[in-house]
Amino acid sequence: xxxxxxxxxxxxxxxxxxxxxxxxxxxxxxxxxxxxxxxxxxxxxxxxxxxxxxxxxxxxxxxxxxxxxxxxxxxxxxxxxxxxxxxxxxxxxxxxxxxxxxxxxxxxxxxxxxxxxxxxxxxxxxxxxxxxxxxxxxxxxxxxxxxxxxxxxxxxxxxxxxxxxxxxxxxxxxxxxxxxxxxxxxxxxxxxxxxxxxxxxxxxxxxxxxxxxxxxxxxxxxxxxxxxxxxxxxxxxxxxxxxxxxxxxxxxxxxxxxxxxxxxxxxxxxxxxxxxxxxxxxxxxxxxxxxxxxxxxxxxxxxxx
Numbered sequence: 001x002x003x004x005x006x007x008x009x010x011x012x013x014x015x016x017x018x019x020x021x022x023x024x025x026x027x028x029x030x031x032x033x034x035x036x037x038x039x040x041x042x043x044x045x046x047x048x049x050x051x052x053x054x055x056x057x058x059x060x061x062x063x064x065x066x067x068x069x070x071x072x073x074x075x076x077x078x079x080x081x082x083x084x085x086x087x088x089x090x091x092x093x094x095x096x097x098x099x100x101x102x103x104x105x106x107x108x109x110x111x112x113x114x115x116x117x118x119x120x121x122x123x124x125x126x127x128x129x130x131x132x133x134x135x136x137x138x139x140x141x142x143x144x145x146x147x148x149x150x151x152x153x154x155x156x157x158x159x160x161x162x163x164x165x166x167x168x169x170x171x172x173x174x175x176x177x178x179x180x181x182x183x184x185x186x187x188x189x190x191x192x193x194x195x196x197x198x199x200x201x202x203x204x205x206x207x208x209x210x211x212x213x214x215x216x217x218x219x220x221x222x223x224x225x226x227x228x229x230x231x232x233x234x235x236x237x238x239x240x241x242x243x244x245x246x247x248x249x250x251x252x253x254x255x256x257x258x259x260x261x262x263x264x265x266x267x268x269x270x271x272x273x274x275x276x277x278x279x280x281x282x283x284x285x286x287x288x289x290x291x292x293x294x295x296x297x298x299x300x301x302x303x304x305x
Contacts, residue, residue, distance in 0.1 A: 080296030089148030120277040142206040197247035205240035233278040
């Protein structure tokens, strides 16, 4: 009978090493965190805005578009379909706020309402979900986004219901808060009409986008992803622009805008831009395939069907 000897791969690290170096590591981490927080706290937001104002608006559009694409890919990689749901919900809220701002672009004869970039990327999200998950997953993203916008509108109107501070009796340290009520009101007071117009156009156009995308995929037997991505987005974007602009600025507006203004500023002024964005985002839907987590529960559930 031979003696056996236990072989170990490596000696365990002594706990005394952690005890010895843990305070130094902790202090270093807190020092870095403190420096980062101080740096962020000292950032002058107005200086950043002023710096952006020196750029042409087309350049800011490009920056926003890159930020949107990067956010979609990052959220998809980290959280799968749930990440795109989050982006869609935030995107609907942000785009409905952006649409209140009208900007004069150097390449356009008429001022154009913002919100186009973010709205266009939401169509990209539904196409990614319809392509790599299923049509039901894409539709659920649309419903959750609409619910997010509804809750945001509800919460902010309840917030406006609180009586604001009286300038005559407000403490000296809270003078900065006096304009907050009017600022919030300026953004969310027109929200009921915009919410109704936005949700009707959003729901109609997004569900149409999913339907057209799925129909083209069946007709082409899964080929020509670029075709279904562009055709579905271009058609549904037109529906969205026409419905929203007509309802928000004419039908439901307390002071309706002239048809010419609505047509050239809010419909045609942004639609051709959305067509360009639909073409630009084509590589992103191909790229998204490589960033989908294979352990995403929704992806696994769809494969099991």
